Amino acid sequence: MTLLVVGGGGREHAIIKKLRENSEVETIYALPGNGGIAADAVCVPEIGAKDIGAIVDFAVSHGVDFAVVAPDDPLALGCVDRLHEAGIPCFGPDAKAARIEASKVFSKNLMKQYGIPTADYRVFDDPAKALEYLRGADFPIVIKADGLALGKGVLIPQNLSEAEDAVKSIMEDKVFGASGNEIVVEEFLTGPEVSVLAFTDGTAIVPMVSSMDHKRAGEGDTGLNTGGMGTIAPNPCYTPETAKICMETIFLPTLAAMRAEGCPFKGCLYFGLMLTPKGPKVIEYNCRFGDPETQVVLPLLKTDLLTVMRAVESETLGQLTVEWRSGAAACVILASGGYPGHYEKGKAITLPDTLPENVTVYHAGDALTAEGALVTSGGRVLGVTATADTLEAALRDAYAAAGTIDFEGKYLRRDIGRRALSLQS
Template sequence: MKILVIGGGGREHVLVWKIAQSPLVETLYCAPGNPGIAALAECVHIQADEIDALLDFALAEKIDLTVVGPEVPLTLGIVDRFQAAGLEIFGPSQAAAQLEGSKGFSKDLMAKYGIPTAAYRTFTDRDQAHAYIRAQGAPIVVKADGLAAGKGVIVAMTVEQALAAVDDILLDKVFGAAGSQVVIEEFMTGEEASFFVFTDGKNILPLASAQDHKRIFDNDEGPNTGGMGAYSPAPVVTETVTAEVIETIVKPTIAGMTAEGCPYRGILYVGLMIEDGKPKVVEYNARFGDPEAQPLLMRMKSDIVPVLQACARGDLAGVSLEWHEKAAVCVVMASGGYPGNFEKGLEISGLEAAEAVEDLMVFHAGTAFQDGKIVNQGGRVLGVTGLGRTVAEAIAKAYEGAALIRWRDVHYRKDIGQKALNR
């Protein structure tokens, strides 16, 4: 088989790493890829949002299966375009990708089909949004409706913070077109977790549990990011919670999407808030989470390629997954200043030393080649992912690897996985 993976981040590096292990794969491409991916696949210099060029490449190379990593090409309709050209592709259609692409759409779907989530209102008018916030009080959550690279959610602890967030989004357009409307939600308490299922639009195949760490600083302080680390399994997702998520959230979501005329195929990510064993939806994503994909796919024992094909073909019934008993922890190493401004082009040292550590993988997210050296190119630069018999062992392994890698102003959290240990 010839397989094309679209994207160039940490999620795509681990997808390429996992797909490359399949005996079904003859040739593996990644567009645009990154320096870490280049060791495993042929990198093609086409960006993830260049749909026409990607389609031309896939047709010319007779690609058997395309796997879409990031959300932007999904919301641009890449799946519809490839399917119309007779190509097999893993991911939801443009209509189905609205589940991530529009928070208003997803909240309306949850309300219509009785899926547990925070109470909310949607606004395009700044004054109406302000009046609602003043009436509700704080803490309260303000979200840009569209895609904002994981940064469009403001958890406001005061009314003033919430009002300022509305002005930033609706008036100052800090998130661009993603801020054409705002969703204002009640503040939920509890512990967050990430729940993933493969689906073909009818059948569902749950993955192992995982937990992400959204905030930039230790103890969940500072602004939200695309994710500063993750681990699997997540003890907060008990067997009882898993059963409840599937029955009250996943099944109604998949059935609801079909009823709305946009059946959902691919990987569905459900961001959960769990309080007293009761799960509610924080958000949906239409693709693998990054960094949750790194620990999850390192723990997956099964060949992933037949699962991806089954989802794409609408034929997931009877497919199962096997998992390694070991735990996995990913620590994200970020550029100093992220999620704000940061310096690019800084040489990274210690990669070879870290890659030599047993039971450790260094997944590239925001790196580039420059003058023969690997440098930082993005905010989240590397996902250092360790395996261990326990979460504690996996934490130690990940931090052993992170300690070997350096560049100027590198930043990473020191408490990834502590919530698991506290349980």
């Protein structure tokens, strides 16, 4: 089979490596891919992930048998719709269903209408009215840009002054572009956070192994929000009892709500959850695999990934038994110094000749020079993932491997998984 994966980050690298395990797969094209992905797929750097027309033309002209659209932007832009129109089976939601992530207003209104537990909220398209509301609000409070913002469109002001700055930044300065035309202002929830990705064909749903993301740039969960500085799986806070509650009150009701709205969701639906004193609540939905959650979840998948994806596309997921490996996985992100703010690119990357069998390096933000050298090209450069029988061992091996990799300005958090380990003890 010939496959196509849209995207060029660590998540896409994890997907590609897992798809390669299927013996039927002969060729995988990555559009655009990156320097490290080039070792596992045929990268087409001249076609960007948002160039929908070029993606479809390429898929048709290269006889692609199955496509995977991984990032949020092309999903929201209707890449799956266009591929289907061209007769190419693919994994991912259509544009109408992708609104569950692409519009915070849509998803919050969906949850309110169908009784899915989430934080209380207000929606504003006028900064003056938002500020008027915030002057009487309790802090801390959560302010979200309505549209896609590379995982950085959520701010948590601790006081009115910070809230005023947040509204100005999002709605007036347009730091997230048109995504900030509307904002959602939410109550601040407390409790452990859990990420649960799930395969779904619109009716059947198969939750993946739970995970814990570390969003803040600094240790001790300080500093700015990033796209994620590391992950562990499974999340010790997510007990079988909690999973049962989430299935009954959140997962199945969400699928039913999307069907009722005429936009059934097929693909990977990401549930960002907060386990509050009043029970699990939805913080956010994503319409795709999380990054870097994918880098710890897929290594624990025992069932062939392509088989699962094809079952989602053919709406036969309910007939498939999806199995997972025991043990744990940990991913440590190696980032460029300064991320998520300004950082320099083009720094030479030094990788070890060999890695332990249980360690994989997923390439997220790197490129190949004309001479074939690997250099940094993004904020999050590499994701070093280890699997082991225990979380403690997975973290030890991931950090040991991370120490053998070098580039100028390399930055990593040293406390990934520390909170999870404390919960296990």
